[in-house]
Amino acid sequence: MARTQQKSRRKASGGRYHQDRTKRKYELAGYSANTKLAEERIVRTKRTLGGDHKQYILSTNQINVANAQGKTVKTEIVNVIENLANPHLVRRNIITKGAVVETKLGKARVTSRPGQEAAVNGVLI
Secondary structure, three states, rough: OOOOOOOOOOOOOOOEEEOOOOOHHHHOOOOOOOEOOOOOEEEEEEOOOOOEEEEEEEEEOOEOOOOOOOEEEEEEEEEEEOOOOOOEEEHHHOOOOEEEEEEEOEEEOOOOOOOOOOOOEEEOO
């Protein structure tokens, strides 16, 4: 069965919505990259609709951090501290956009999407 981005087939009460049409190619959902905090840096490529390509990163321990003046420095990630999107991702050391990570320069919030851009960028907080 294909993963899709359509609405659920079930109501909150448990009743069933009747399907008005079938799935469409542009509604297919991909699997999340789940970028882990690890030593090696593994980058993969996936084909998107229209023949374009996206790169996603499976593991990294580097981040490009910008300070208040706009100067950017590459530094090492020590730990994942907080993730408002899903608290369970913190235990698994998974980096997503909006996650707060501890670096050697201090705490930083991730501003890029590692599962879509193959880079981890952030700002100091």
